[in-house]
Amino acid sequence: MDGPLIDPAAVGPWRVTTRHTDLHDTRRARTLPIKLYLPDTPAPRGLILFSHGLGGSREGGSAWLGHWASHGYLLLAMQHPGSDCSILRNNSPQSLRSAFKAAMNPEELTHRVDDFRFVLERIGRDASLPDAIHNASAIGLAGHSFGAVTVQLMAGERRPTQPPHPLDPRVRAVLAFSPSARQADTGPSLDHRFGQIHLPFLSITGSRDDGMGLSDITAANREVPYRHMPADGGKYLLVFAGGNHLDFAGEASDAEGAMFRIRREPAAFRPHILAASTVFWHAHLAGDAAARHWLTDDFPARLRPDDRFEHK
Template identity: 35%
Template sequence: MREDAIPRLGYSRRRFTAMIVGGFATGVVTRAIRPAEAAPEDVRIADLDWVDARRDRRVPARLYWPSPGVPAGPVSLIVFSHGLGQSRTGYSYLGRHWAASGYASLHVQHVGSDGSVWAGNPFEVLDRVNVAADEREAMARAADMSFALDRLLDKDSAFAAFIDRARIVAAGHSYGANTTLIVGGARVVREGRTIDRRDMRFKAGIVISAPPFYGERDLHAVLAAITIPTFHVTATADVIALPGRRSPVQDRLEVYEAVGTTRKALVVFQGGSHSIFTDRLLTGGVTLNPQVKQATAEGALAFLDLAFRGDPSPLSSWSEAWSPLLAVAPTAYLVPESSRHPSRRYRPRS
C-alpha cells in the first residue's frame, strides 16, 4: 500500500475470594489451562457456559480477571467479540495483558460464526461463511454481547459487585469489530425500519480491523449515530480475503472516517496483516507479530485513559514508544481541562 494512500489524521481479598468460589459453585465452568496457555501470575481465567433461553442460543465466554489486590478499586470491564471462525479461547494475548493491567476481559463466543464455520465438508465452506456473515447472525452477535454483560452484572453474579459500570468497553476484531460498532450505535434501515442494537452500557469501543458493512452503500448513515469514544487499529497490509469477500485496508480507514463521534483515534501499523491481531504467531513475521500484539494491547488501554480519565499523555507516550512500527500514529482528541482526572502513566514496553 502506498504511503500517500493513508490519511494523516490528526476490595478485600477475603470477600473477593469467597464470591469467586461462590460463582464457580453456581454455574461457572472452569477448565485446566495447558502449560502453553498458562496465565500470568496476576491473572485468573474462568470459562463460563451460558445459554440464552429466550433465543435458545448458547453463549460461551472466557473471563480474564485480575488477581485479588491488583485493581485499586472497581474493575473496568472489556467485553470482546471474536472474528469469523474464532472462539472464546482466541485473542488470549489481549485478555491476559488487560487483566494483568487491572481490567477484566470477557471474551464472548458467537456460536453461529465461530470455529464451526471451518468444520465439515470443505466444498460447503462458502455456504457456511455466507450464513455466518448474514445480517441475522450480525444482530445475534450483538445480542450475545448484551446477554453476556447481563449475566456478568446480574445480582447473583460473583463478579457484579467488583465491576465499574461507568467503564464498560466493547471490543472486537474483524467481524467482532463490526459487532462492537453495532452495540456502540451503528444502524441499518430495512424496509423503512431502523435496526438498532445499541447497548447504552458500553461507554467506549476498541475497533480492530473493521470490515465494511457489506451491502451498505452509505457507510456514514450506518455509523453516524455512534457517539462513544472509539479506538481504531489496522495495518498497511490488513487485507481481508475470505471466500466470496475481499476487503482492502482502505475499508478500515473509511469505517474510521464514517464513525460519527469526534472522540476517536486511529492507529495504522506498518506492515502486519489482518490475522496478525489473532493468536497466530507467524503471520506478519516472527519479529513484527509479537510487537504488534503487545502494542495493540497497550495502545487500547492508553486510549481508555483518554476516554475515561481525559488524560492524553498515556496515548502520547505510547505513540512515541512504538513510533518505529507506526504508519499512522493516533492523535488524541481534545478534552476540556475540567474533565481530566489523574491516570496511570504509560509504561514503555520492556
C-alpha cells in the same frame, strides 16, 4: 495512569486467573460459552466484553485480553454459536473458505448483537458470574473482524437490516481490531451510517489487512468507519505498515493458520498494539486524563516511520 515506571506495553502488575462458564438465554434457546479474565486487584478499572472473529471461540483475543487484565481490567470473552469454531468442520482451505463465507451474513450478525445485549442484561443478575463482574460500572466493548463489525453496531452504526437499540449506559468506550465498511453505492451516506457513534472509539488495522480471500474487503475499507465518525473527541485510527488480518486476532487458531498460510509468530509491532490499546482503556474506560494526553502526545513517537496514527 499506573505510574511513570509501568510501560503499558509490558505485563501489568496484577496476577490474572481465568475461568470458563456458560450463559444460557432461555428466550432464544441459545447458550454462550464464556471465558473470564480476573485480575487480583481489589479495585478493577472496568469491564471489557470481547467478540471473536469468524471461526473463533471464547479463547480468541487472548494476547490482548490477558494483557489488559494484567493492567487491572476484568474481561469477558463471549463465543457466538453459528459463526464460531463450529463452522470449521473440514480442514481443506476451500471448504473452510466456503464455511466462513456462509457464516458472514446479516442473520449471524443479528445473533451476535443480541448476544452482547443478553450478556449486558445478565451482568448484575447471573449467579454464574463473579461479584467483581456484577459490580462493574464502566464497560468497554472490543472485537476483531466480524467481532469488530459487531461492536460497530453496538456503538451506534446504522444499517437498514439492524434496527437501532438504546445502548447500555454503562458502556463507555469501544475498540475494534480490523473494523470495516464498504463504500455505499445506494442508500444513506456513510456519514449518516456512522454519524451516531459518539463513544470514544479506537480502530486498529494494517496496510495488508484485507478480506484474506473471504470477501471483497480491502485494507482501505478498514479505515472507512473512522473516516465517517463525528469528530467529537476520542476517535482514533492506528494503521500498522505490513499488518495483516491475523496480526490483529490476538492469537490465530490452528485452522486459521492452516487456511491462510501466513506467519504465526507475533508481529514486530505487537508491543505498540498493547501500549495503545491499554492506554485507550485507561483514558476512556477508567477516565484517566493523563492517559489521554499520553495517547495523543507521547505514543506516536513509539511508532515506526511507515505506521500511521490519527485522532479527532
